[in-house]
């Protein structure tokens with residue numbers, strides 16, 4: 001419950017008011033005083049992995065605040081034709097993003113997922129059927145992970161090592177199952193709240209009002225208004241001097257860095273999900 005609260009709170013407040021960011025700024029100042037501002041940045045928490053954060057159960061909510069970089073993340077797809085339109089815009093702008101895909105939609109549009117990987121974007125899991133992980137048994141959580149893994153493996157022969165829990169809902173069990181399966185949990189810093197249909201002007205305003213160094217921006221590929229907003233967001237952030245990175249690149253820029261291979265080749269035989277007696281492996 002505490003874990004869910006932490007990540008939802010990060011979504012609900014501007015990054016400058018996040019307690020995590022405040023703590024990072026304090027640590028940064030101490031680093032600057034103590035090390036002559038070496039430029040290496042503070043030791044960042046909020047991401048998974050032993051020895052990298054102050055809690056192994058926290059999701060990455062922001063990258064390195066001393067680096068002028070942004071991670072664009074796009075959830076819930078792929079929906080067509082919007083996902084393809086997103087890819088066209090990203091290619092035209094020379095920007096790479098991270099797509100958190102839903103397994104059942106990957107099976108409907110495998111070609112667009114193959115294109116994402118082929119064009120240098122990162123693909124992460126958003127579960128098999130967009131279930132809230134804090135409502136599921138351990139077996140069903142694992143089935144949600146494996147279901148998405150199998151869909152992505154079938155689409156492009158790759159595996160994933162990033163997981164964004166739907167609705168930012170997860171508990172200690174979900175965090176442990178995800179860690180055992182090799183995932184890093186990913187939250188966000190700035191939400192456009194475009195999971196409902198809102199005007200593109202509002203999407204642009206919401207993002208630009210809250211963005212900062214190391215921001216993870218959350219967009220969705222559900223509505224055309226986001227397609228209209230995307231190039232405006234990218235161009236405005238370019239003018240402000242931001243560089244676009246994938247989430248695994250953002251992890252590599254933490255101190256100490258977390259090194260992940262972006263969508264490495266999948267094993268030929270996937271690890272089967274555990275099945276509860278009398279249940280199918282996928283809910």
Ligand SMILES: [Zn+2]
Pocket residue numbers: 075076126130166167
């Ligand atoms: Zn979602």
